[in-house]
Amino acid sequence: MRVSIIGLGLIGGSIALDLRRNGFASSILGVENNSEHEKIALERKIVDEVVSMEVAVNNSDIIILAVSADVTVKLLPQLLDKVNNQIVIDVCSIKRKVCDSVSAHPKRQNFVATHPMAGTENSGPKAVLEGLFENKVVVFVDKSKSGKMAVDTIAKMFKGLKMRIISMEVEEHDMHTAYVSHISHLSSMALALTVLEKEENKKNIFDLASGGFESTVRLAKSSSEMWTSIFINNSDNILVVLDEYIRQLSKFKISMEASDASKIESLINNSNKINKILK
Amino acid sequence: MRVSIIGLGLIGGSIALDLRRNGFASSILGVENNSEHEKIALERKIVDEVVSMEVAVNNSDIIILAVSADVTVKLLPQLLDKVNNQIVIDVCSIKRKVCDSVSAHPKRQNFVATHPMAGTENSGPKAVLEGLFENKVVVFVDKSKSGKMAVDTIAKMFKGLKMRIISMEVEEHDMHTAYVSHISHLSSMALALTVLEKEENKKNIFDLASGGFESTVRLAKSSSEMWTSIFINNSDNILVVLDEYIRQLSKFKISMEASDASKIESLINNSNKINKILK
Numbered sequence: 242m243r244v245s246i247i248g249l250g251l252i253g254g255s256i257a258l259d260l261r262r263n264g265f266a267s268s269i270l271g272v273e274n275n276s277e278h279e280k281i282a283l284e285r286k287i288v289d290e291v292v293s294m295e296v297a298v299n300n301s302d303i304i305i306l307a308v309s310a311d312v313t314v315k316l317l318p319q320l321l322d323k324v325n326n327q328i329v330i331d332v333c334s335i336k337r338k339v340c341d342s343v344s345a346h347p348k349r350q351n352f353v354a355t356h357p358m359a360g361t362e363n364s365g366p367k368a369v370l371e372g373l374f375e376n377k378v379v380v381f382v383d384k385s386k387s388g389k390m391a392v393d394t395i396a397k398m399f400k401g402l403k404m405r406i407i408s409m410e411v412e413e414h415d416m417h418t419a420y421v422s423h424i425s426h427l428s429s430m431a432l433a434l435t436v437l438e439k440e441e442n443k444k445n446i447f448d449l450a451s452g453g454f455e456s457t458v459r460l461a462k463s464s465s466e467m468w469t470s471i472f473i474n475n476s477d478n479i480l481v482v483l484d485e486y487i488r489q490l491s492k493f494k495i496s497m498e499a500s501d502a503s504k505i506e507s508l509i510n511n512s513n514k515i516n517k518i519l520k
Numbered sequence: 521m522r523v524s525i526i527g528l529g530l531i532g533g534s535i536a537l538d539l540r541r542n543g544f545a546s547s548i549l550g551v552e553n554n555s556e557h558e559k560i561a562l563e564r565k566i567v568d569e570v571v572s573m574e575v576a577v578n579n580s581d582i583i584i585l586a587v588s589a590d591v592t593v594k595l596l597p598q599l600l601d602k603v604n605n606q607i608v609i610d611v612c613s614i615k616r617k618v619c620d621s622v623s624a625h626p627k628r629q630n631f632v633a634t635h636p637m638a639g640t641e642n643s644g645p646k647a648v649l650e651g652l653f654e655n656k657v658v659v660f661v662d663k664s665k666s667g668k669m670a671v672d673t674i675a676k677m678f679k680g681l682k683m684r685i686i687s688m689e690v691e692e693h694d695m696h697t698a699y700v701s702h703i704s705h706l707s708s709m710a711l712a713l714t715v716l717e718k719e720e721n722k723k724n725i726f727d728l729a730s731g732g733f734e735s736t737v738r739l740a741k742s743s744s745e746m747w748t749s750i751f752i753n754n755s756d757n758i759l760v761v762l763d764e765y766i767r768q769l770s771k772f773k774i775s776m777e778a779s780d781a782s783k784i785e786s787l788i789n790n791s792n793k794i795n796k797i798l799k
Contacts, residue, residue, distance in 0.1 A: 360732065362732075420714075420715050420718050421715060421733045422732055422733055424711065424714065424715075425711065425732050425733045425736040425737070426732065427769065427772055428707055428710075428711050428736060428769075429736055429791075430772070430787065430788055430791035431707075431765060431768040431769045431771075431772060431791075432703065432704065432707050432765065432768075433790075433791040433792075433793070433794035434768040434771075434787065434790060434791050435699070435703065435761060435764045435765045435768050436699050436700060436703075436794070437790065437791070437793055437794060437797075438764060438768070439699050439761065439764060453639065453641075453701055453704045453705065453739050454700045454701060454704045455798055456735045456736075456738055456739075457704040457707060457708055457735075457736055457738075457739060458704070458794055458798070459735055459736075460732050460735075460736060461791040461792065461794050461795075462792060462794070462795045463788070463792075465785050465788035465789045465792065466785070468784075468788050469781050469784045469785040469788060470781075472772070472775075472776055472784050473776070473779055473781050473784065476776040476777070476779065479776060480773065480776055480777065482714060482718065483769065483772070483773055483776075484773075485714045485717060485718055486710060486711065486714045486769070487766055487769055487770070487773075489710040489711075489713040489714050489717070490706065490707075490710045490762065490765070490766055490769075491766070492710075492713075493706055493709070493710060493751070493762070494759065494762055494763075494766075496751075497751055497752070497755040497758060497759055497762075498755070498759065500752055500755065502748050502749075502752050505747075505748045505751050505752065506744050506745070506748040508709065508713065509709055509742070509744035509747055509748060510744045511713060511716070512708075512709035512710070512712040512713050512716075512740040513712075513740065513741060513742075513744065514712070514716055515712035515715070515716060515737055515740050515741070516740075516741045518716075519734055519737070
């Protein structure tokens with residue numbers, strides 16, 4: 242298959258590495274308007290060539306749109322305008338706005354909305370990793386609106402990355418990712434801001450940051466461009482979860498104010514239940 | 521040196537392993553009233569023998585009190601009542617209540633208040649790890665209230681564990697640990713509660729929990745006994761930080777409600793600064 246990847250960041254670049262390695266892609270063209278990213282992608286042989294959008298579209302069987310949600314929503318209809326039989330996929334962690342942007346498009350069947358649930362706190366082509374997707378889940382969203390051939394081809398592609406495929410409707414997907422991914426990022430970013438605000442002596446943060454803090458705050462290193470776009474475009478779901486999160490924090494607050502040890506213990510015991518699910 | 525360890529959990533047990541390995545301890549006695557923990561500690565040769573408190577005190581040069589803050593506050597004065605020249609240390613992550621409990625004790629100089637900043641989300645003697653303390657920081661608290669010989673001996677012991685020693689006054693310590701450790705645990709526990717509350721379909725949590733969620737929620741696996749004691753005994757400091765944390769979360773909330781992308785981006789960019797400090 243001839244593959245084009247628009248956006249040579251962590252996700253786009255890592256997909257390219259694995260599709261080349263496993264032989265799925267016979268050629269990989271890249272589209273990238275950040276010249277530094279272009280340079281790194283070529284140096285690391287992430288793509289064969291960096292070309293214009295037109296050249297990419299005309300020389301591909303599959304076009305992977307791997308850019309932020311905002312840019313995805315803008316580019317996706319333009320891409321579908323240009324394709325004949327090519328398949329286009331996106332990889333955003335929010336889906337309603339993306340799917341809405343092409344819901345009435347005559348080429349809607351050529352588009353498969355996917356969300357490979359993998360990543361790190363790093364971004365850009367320097368952060369690409371072989372095997373990033375192995376044993377992770379990819380969500381196919383509103384699969385029934387895509388053509389069967391397109392879905393089958395993309396399923397084969399993700400199975401080649403050793404991913405497990407699940408299906409969801411768009412609203413279900415955006416709500417679930419708000420719960421298990423978007424709120425984690427918010428929680429981590431607010432934690433970083435709290436500590437930075439209060440700890441004027443930066444040396445102390447470093448000295449006292451044992452493993453616990455470092456892992457909890459890791460996601461605060463995430464790309465602001467990508468996450469602004471996610472928070473804006475999934476704000477209604479995220480706001481519901483954020484309210485619940487503040488409510489849970491307030492339970493701890495009220496219990497501490499009342500020195501209510503048994504209530505605190507019961508909150509912690511309940512939170513421990515996450516252990517059984519993740520193990 | 522003859523060492524006794526009261527409480528054979530993650531911290532006490534891991535100290536024992538390394539003091540034996542590096543030759544600092546010629547003998548290690550354990551005191552443990554959980555019979556299952558006693559059995560594991562003996563099987564794993566964490567201690568030579570499990571004995572009564574009296575036997576431990578009478579056959580030791582150093583007594584390490586490695587129990588929860590509540591139990592530390594109760595046992596520490598009793599221990600100092602019994603010692604002659606023995607040195608007693610605690611390893612709690614809160615210090616005011618601990619230091620207050622012996623501030624007027626005639627043997628105050630025999631006590632060194634220490635906080636080795638290391639740990640995992642696991643607890644008990646099954647969780648012990650060799651090298652847990654390597655390259656980590658240990659805080660000596662209110663060092664001037666301990667005898668010089670006692671401080672020097674305990675400093676030598678922690679250097680043997682390859683720890684870096686820093687000093688703080690008690691109020692400073694309890695405030696800083698609230699910022700960089702206690703709030704991380706709260707944030708993680710509340711996150712677990714949020715997701716458990718909202719995601720009735722447990723399978724979805726597992727399916728959608730990519731690496732981000734798992735690391736952010738890791739601390740929610742922590743021992744409720746230990747953390748209830750910390751939250752109760754450092755509540756005034758933790759409440760200040762928790763208010764700030766909720767304030768930072770509210771900034772995200774307000775910005776999302778207003779669809780204010782530039783405000784969200786600036787919040788995330790600010791949170792990214794944690795990167796420079798931790799790297």
